[in-house]
Amino acid sequence: MSDTDFDVVVVGTGPGGYVAAIRAAQLGLKAAVVEREHFGGICLNWGCIPTKALLRTADVLDLINHADSFGIKVEGVSVDLEKVVKRSRQVAAQLSGGVQHLLKKNKVTTIDGHGKLTGAGKLEISKDGKVTSTVTAKHIILATGARARVLPGLEPDGKLIWTYKEALVPDVMPKKLLVVGSGAIGIEFASFFNALGADVTVVEVMDRVLPVEDAEISAMAEKAFKKLGMKIHKGTTVSELKKLASNVTATFTDKKGKTSSDSFDRVILAVGIVGNVEDIGLEGTKIKVDRTHVEVDEYSRTAEPGVYAIGDLTGPPWLAHKASHEGVICVEKIAGEKDVHPLNTKNIPGCTYCHPQVASVGLTEEAAKEAGYELKVGRFPFIGNGKAVALGEPEGMIKTIFDAKTGEMLGAHMIGTEVTELIQGYGIAKTLETTEIDLMHTVFPHPTLSEMMHESVLDAYGKAIHF
Structure with missing residues (x-):
């Protein structure tokens, strides 16, 4: 196999692309990634990570503004916007560099440029509008991501x-x-x-x-x-x-x-966002595009043999962790691994890092009713939790939804401090097909915010203790 011939080539190094390439290398496949701009994609450079760095500043400022209630006097508070932005960019740069390190550590070949399909198993690489090389691969994974949607008459100018x-x-x-x-x-x-x-x-x-x-x-x-x-x-x-x-x-x-x-x-x-489907060589292939998103099956295979697509390019939910998981499933299927299970999007948690935070997994109450389920719904307020009160964060709620007939947990929804960390517990529960009995019998540590998860389940069945 030559230096330009690979088992797997991934176009794009966002959370789906770089994870897929690393997993391919771990499975013994000769892997390469093509990246035209930033390692780590939008998520690490212009999305998930730098926004959280900015929001951390907002959280710190909120604590300072409420310091008096904790017995701390703070005076002369001001915000240096330039430093706030600089820290955010430093965090993004650090993690982007980390992705490059991981690719190198796993012996994944990195190719600088723009990748475009030019035939069966062929990918043309260009830089600054000029073709620099052609690589071949048995399997090509498109992970080109998405960009901000622009509405007619509301075009951004980057200034105002x-x-x-x-x-x-x-x-x-x-x-x-x-x-x-x-x-x-x-x-x-x-x-x-x-x-x-x-x-x-x-x-x-x-x-x-x-x-x-x-x-x-x-x-x-x-x-x-x-x-x-x-x-x-x-x-x-x-x-x-x-x-x-x-x-x-x-x-x-x-x-x-x-x-x-x-x-x-x-x-x-x-x-909203639209998929980056332009100028990647989809024309002349069997690949189908629906409203700017590439259509794939449960293992990320497109209608074109040997070509796959993962992440935001394939549509909602537009989440980094969804893209990463799709990348792993796609590559493991390519490698012939046993027991590769398709991704169940109902088990993917979603998080919004606003103030207060919001997190959820599974069906909403409305969607569950529309699906015909008879429901048991539990709720527990933050004000009833000792840790939340001690933290000075008594506002919020945890809501759980169960199938009244089987006890299956259908969905969980949270609002309040640190719920983006708590939601993984219900994510695990859904993946394990946990019932209300399993959650009721689980011992939650005290004093923690997680106790509210237990109480919400108990409330769905009229057994809540602290509410």
Whole structure:
């Protein structure tokens, strides 16, 4: 096998791509990755990681602002935006370098450039518009990810109207900020800028914020956001953004057709993402694309023999951990491993790192009812948990949903401090097909936030102790 011939070549080194390549190498396959920009993809460089670094600053500032309630006097607090951004970029750079180290450690060949399918088992590599080489592989995995969706008439300019990239490296702290879209990305940025003192308005076309979450959790989140000073407009579209010299005038239209307008220093667009399907050679193949996303089977195989697709390129849920798991499943199937199970998306937890945090796994109560289940639903408030009260974080709730006939846990939904860490417990439970009896018999340590998970299960069956 020559230096340009491989068993597996992965196009893109995001959380799906680099994990797939490393797992392939571990299984004895000769593996390579093609990357045109940043190792670690959007997640490590412009998404998951740097946003969490920014939000950590917001958390620290929130603690400082409430220090007096803990018996600590703090004076002269100020925010150095340049340092906040610098730390975020340093964290991203450190982890991007870590990905390169892992690839090298696992003897994965790295190829600098843009990869494009040019025939069966062939991938053309170009750099700065010029073809530099061609590599061949028995198996080619497309992991090119996705980018921010742009709506006609609401195009970003990088100065006054931002996508997530500009929002991660703000040159100024907006006094008034408009966030268009209240999904995870929009709400996280809204939380960050709100915490640092911006007057934040969020516009959502759906009838509630965080629309993919359980309706009860969404309602609690909206209440919390408003309490923190955010303005929320639901069932509303931004029909026009008019750029002036130093601000933007936004026109809003509600469901009844009523219009209103307001001016903002900056606008962040967070209206979804589209798959990066262009210029990767899909034309002339059997690969099918549906609304910018590549169609695949349960093992990430496309309709083109020897070509696979994973991660955001293949559609929702657009989550880094989903992409990584898909990459492992795809490669293990290629390698002929035994007992390779398809990914069950109902077992994938979702996390939103706003304030308060939101996390969930499985079906919402509404979806479970629509699916025909008879339900047992339990709830437990943070105010009833000793650790939450001691932390000064008494606001929140954990909600669990069970099949009344079988005891199967169908879903779990949380809002409150550190729920993005707690949700993995229910993720494990769903993967193991745990029933209410198993969870009731599990001993949860005291004093911990996790005790609320136990109490929520008990509440579903009328057995809660502390509520």
